[in-house]
Amino acid sequence: MALTMTRTRTQTALTQLAKLVAEVHGELSTVESLIQNHPEHAVALRKRRTELESHRDAFYATIKQFNPELDPTVVGALDGWMRPYGRSGTKTAIARYLKSLSD
Amino acid sequence: MRTRSETKWLINEIAALAGDLERIDREMADLATRRERELAALAGQREKTRRAREACLATLAITASMTTEAKLPVVHAHRPYDRRGGLLAFLRAAITQAAPSAVNTEYLARMALEHMGLEIASPKEYSRFKHNTVGRALRRFEEDGFVQRIATRTVGGAPFSAWRLKAAIPTLDALRESIELTDISRMGEKGR
Numbered sequence: 218m219a220l221t222m223t224r225t226r227t228q229t230a231l232t233q234l235a236k237l238v239a240e241v242h243g244e245l246s247t248v249e250s251l252i253q254n255h256p257e258h259a260v261a262l263r264k265r266r267t268e269l270e271s272h273r274d275a276f277y278a279t280i281k282q283f284n285p286e287l288d289p290t291v292v293g294a295l296d297g298w299m300r301p302y303g304r305s306g307t308k309t310a311i312a313r314y315l316k317s318l319s320d
Numbered sequence: 321m322r323t324r325s326e327t328k329w330l331i332n333e334i335a336a337l338a339g340d341l342e343r344i345d346r347e348m349a350d351l352a353t354r355r356e357r358e359l360a361a362l363a364g365q366r367e368k369t370r371r372a373r374e375a376c377l378a379t380l381a382i383t384a385s386m387t388t389e390a391k392l393p394v395v396h397a398h399r400p401y402d403r404r405g406g407l408l409a410f411l412r413a414a415i416t417q418a419a420p421s422a423v424n425t426e427y428l429a430r431m432a433l434e435h436m437g438l439e440i441a442s443p444k445e446y447s448r449f450k451h452n453t454v455g456r457a458l459r460r461f462e463e464d465g466f467v468q469r470i471a472t473r474t475v476g477g478a479p480f481s482a483w484r485l486k487a488a489i490p491t492l493d494a495l496r497e498s499i500e501l502t503d504i505s506r507m508g509e510k511g512r
Binding site: 233272281282 | 371372374375376378379382383
């Protein structure tokens with residue numbers, strides 16, 4: 218394994234890291250709104266939220282290590298994280314997601 | 321009555337030795353505080369580095385499902401240069417010290433080799449070091465706006481460039497503006 222990466226691989230690495238941050242942002246905001254609307258799953262949702270927050274902190278620190286001049290907080294939100302549960306935003310997807318949390 | 325010679329010598333010698341003892345005690349205390357400060361600085365570096373590594377390990381576990389059970393290698397690739405970024409740091413310091421004079425890759429390469437005790441096996445390796453390592457560093461510094469390239473000079477037909485710390489030289493317009501701002505009333509007077 219070469220120790221220095223080519224420019225392409227460096228760019229790709231940064232893109233993937235940013236995508237990770239965006240998906241965590243997206244899932245966090247969804248979980249927040251779900252806590253409001255589905256109080257019956259509040260316990261599992263809160264646990265997931267703490268988990269996501271620790272993931273987010275790890276990703277922020279990783280991006281800072283990648284390049285200290287970048288600010289990971291400006292990354293937006295993506296909803297690609299919901300793809301395994303169905304088409305994003307649909308009720309069935311959300312139901313599957315809530316079910317997976319409770320298991 | 322005169323003091324006896326040996327008495328006088330003894331008293332003087334004892335006093336001087338006491339002075340020496342105090343000096344040595346002071347040096348020991350200074351060294352101890354310096355050592356403490358350096359250890360604290362290193363401990364801070366260690367903590368920062370450890371936390372960054374933990375974050376990267378966590379990210380690796382999340383994204384690639386590669387848990388820490390996997391034995392990850394240790395790399396000391398930058399040992400000849402003291403640490404990661406060691407050569408760049410040295411070059412930056414050398415350029416800053418030389419300012420406002422300009423430097424070229426030959427000068428920087430010689431300084432780096434001497435300072436870091438690097439060994440070059442052949443003249444080809446030396447020329448590659450100058451062009452690839454030092455040259456790339458200088459070009460990178462130029463991109464970052466840290467140094468500026470000065471007009472190339474030709475020596476015996478081969479052109480080479482000199483580099484120096486980027487000086488904050490204002491453009492002519494900026495100079496004019498600053499003059500106008502400071503003293504509009506005097507603008508019309510000549511021979512002031």
